[in-house]
Amino acid sequence: MLPRLARLSPVSVCRAPLARSFHVTATRLHDPYGLETAKQPKGGKRRKEMSVEEISAAKKAREAALLKNVRPKAEQERQQAKDEAEEKNKRLKKLATFSVLFTAAIAYTWLVATKLPEIQKKGEAKRELHKGRTDFDRTETVAAPRDTTECYDALAKVYDDKMKWEERWGLIFRWRHKVAKELEGDVLEMSCGTGRNIDYLDTRKVKSITFVDSSLPMLEVAEEKFRKAFPRFKRVQFVQGKAESCYDLAKDSGMKYDVVFETFGLCSHEDPVKAITEMKQLLKPGGKVVLLEHGKSAWEFITRYLDKKADERAKIWGCRWNLDIPQIVRDSGMTVVKNKTGGFGTNHLYILEVPEEPKVEPVVKVETKVETKPEQK
Numbered sequence: 001m002l003p004r005l006a007r008l009s010p011v012s013v014c015r016a017p018l019a020r021s022f023h024v025t026a027t028r029l030h031d032p033y034g035l036e037t038a039k040q041p042k043g044g045k046r047r048k049e050m051s052v053e054e055i056s057a058a059k060k061a062r063e064a065a066l067l068k069n070v071r072p073k074a075e076q077e078r079q080q081a082k083d084e085a086e087e088k089n090k091r092l093k094k095l096a097t098f099s100v101l102f103t104a105a106i107a108y109t110w111l112v113a114t115k116l117p118e119i120q121k122k123g124e125a126k127r128e129l130h131k132g133r134t135d136f137d138r139t140e141t142v143a144a145p146r147d148t149t150e151c152y153d154a155l156a157k158v159y160d161d162k163m164k165w166e167e168r169w170g171l172i173f174r175w176r177h178k179v180a181k182e183l184e185g186d187v188l189e190m191s192c193g194t195g196r197n198i199d200y201l202d203t204r205k206v207k208s209i210t211f212v213d214s215s216l217p218m219l220e221v222a223e224e225k226f227r228k229a230f231p232r233f234k235r236v237q238f239v240q241g242k243a244e245s246c247y248d249l250a251k252d253s254g255m256k257y258d259v260v261f262e263t264f265g266l267c268s269h270e271d272p273v274k275a276i277t278e279m280k281q282l283l284k285p286g287g288k289v290v291l292l293e294h295g296k297s298a299w300e301f302i303t304r305y306l307d308k309k310a311d312e313r314a315k316i317w318g319c320r321w322n323l324d325i326p327q328i329v330r331d332s333g334m335t336v337v338k339n340k341t342g343g344f345g346t347n348h349l350y351i352l353e354v355p356e357e358p359k360v361e362p363v364v365k366v367e368t369k370v371e372t373k374p375e376q377k
């Protein structure tokens with residue numbers, strides 16, 4: 001025993017217990033460097049004696065093998081600790097989510113059960129108060145009407161770039177979608193501008209489409225956009241003209257439409273009421289006018305802001321953004337089928353129809369015979 005122990009290096013002695021835990025074979029414990037085994041191979045035949053270099057190489061190899069066995073254990077322990085921490089985190093997260101959802105559910109149930117009817121009542125009262133309200137003290141700040149054609153001629157090239165962000169912030173695409181849903185059959189777009197509604201068109205529902213605008217450069221941008229989007233759609237025409245005289249424009253062709261629509265156009269017309277009445281005359285029986293316009297809001301503070309910036313807006317955009325759209329619609333004399341307001345009360349969507357003619361009762365001539373008594377002779 002003693003001579004064998006003497007052969008063990010101090011490293012191997014202190015590693016012996018660790019090595020045991022990794023099931024190092026009894027042979028290794030007994031002969032950690034495998035020197036004995038190397039000297040006496042199986043079968044009992046004695047091999048050639050090992051040189052000093054060979055012995056030290058074998059010694060190094062054995063030491064490396066032992067170290068290798070130690071490293072995985074430390075790594076395993078670290079990995080295990082990490083897994084446990086992750087598991088704990090996951091459990092905590094689940095618990096937190098559950099508590100939040102549970103509290104929210106309880107709060108919601110409580111709100112619905114106790115406070116909701118009260119809140120709804122208050123909201124309704126407030127809406128009723130603001131509905132169509134135009135009576136707040138507001139000195140006349142709407143810019144004077146003017147022909148804006150030149151203004152839009154100059155804006156045509158930059159219009160889309162400049163409008164892009166304003167429309168995104170105002171979620172205008174949602175409103176354009178709503179308008180596009182109404183388009184079917186023979187359609188006319190009044191004041192089409194650069195064709196910002198083209199992206200929303202469903203040409204499967206549209207039989208023909210006519211684009212009208214007073215500004216030729218704006219119309220040209222729209223035409224380019226349309227041809228690119230729908231190269232095979234041939235029943236399309238682009239007409240330069242004014243909304244206020246559109247009936248005259250179509251007189252020669254005698255064309256009538258299922259839908260005449262306009263988006264953000266009334267604000268730049270000289271006579272918005274006349275424009276609507278002209279559009280009305282272009283309708284087929286049962287046809288409709290669809291308007292998406294911006295104007296003053298029923299919310300006082302919004303309208304005050306629009307009023308304040310009205311001059312600046314009119315100068316840059318040629319548009320009067322604080323017009324009283326509901327009043328203009330009333331003055332046009334058309335029947336409101338649907339009306340939606342949004343965007344802090346500044347966006348107004350109208351679906352209008354021609355009012356039914358009052359029925360005139362046919363005059364029935366009633367012949368009354370007056371019986372006269374025969375004269376007595």
Ligand SMILES: C[S@@+](CC[C@H](N)C(=O)[O-])C[C@H]1O[C@@H](n2cnc3c(N)ncnc32)[C@H](O)[C@@H]1O
Binds near residue numbers: 193215265
């Ligand atoms: C604010 S832009 C709206 C363009 C487009 N409808 C849109 O939704 O983006 C107003 C457009 O109305 C056109 N316009 C102005 N006055 C007009 C009139 N009297 N008749 C027809 N178009 C007119 C302008 O040339 C301009 O293209």
